[in-house]
Amino acid sequence: MEKHLGTLLNPHPAPSAARMGWQQAKRQANIDKVLELLQHNDDHAISLSDLRRCAGISERTLRSIFKEVFGVGPNRYLHIRRLHLVRVALSIANPNTGSVSQIACRFGFSDAGRMDSDYHRIFGEYPRQTLIRTLL
Incomplete structure (x- = not known):
């Protein structure tokens, strides 16, 4: 794991x-x-x-x-680190003005599908869910 x-x-x-x-x-x-x-x-x-x-x-x-x-x-470490940086950025972003793809690009992810899959495997939710959760 x-x-x-x-x-x-x-x-x-x-x-x-x-x-x-x-x-x-x-x-x-x-x-x-x-x-x-x-x-x-x-x-x-x-x-x-x-x-x-x-x-x-x-x-x-x-x-x-x-x-x-x-x-x-x-x-591997740098990849996991970037995923954590994306998670932090998503959790503080405004879902009305920010997007998953903008934040992912900021941290060097060009393949959204792979990033979504890796993010889900580590955090148990998809990046969009993290972004939307900030509204709750």
Whole structure:
């Protein structure tokens, strides 16, 4: 079953630098950099290549970090993260002026059918239901 983003966003606490070797300290610094970049990009989708480039690490290191910290690969994590961002945006949007497709596009979804299906699988409702629920 899918992990919720809240679970994925709560990595284990970092050990102190005094107890780590230089390689572990560098790895922890890379993890901290990736987490900070993700946190500062909550208002839009961030791509794997942008994340890798901004963090200044290789794709292999980035994949390793995501598996270690979140338990899933970076592509899967970023997809689930975008779905959660869409959900938040839908829950605060005005259904009379906003649309699911506008919000989905804002977070990088171009295939509405796939996004609807993935959204339903994770949240148990379709995006339109989330948008309309704000009226209730």
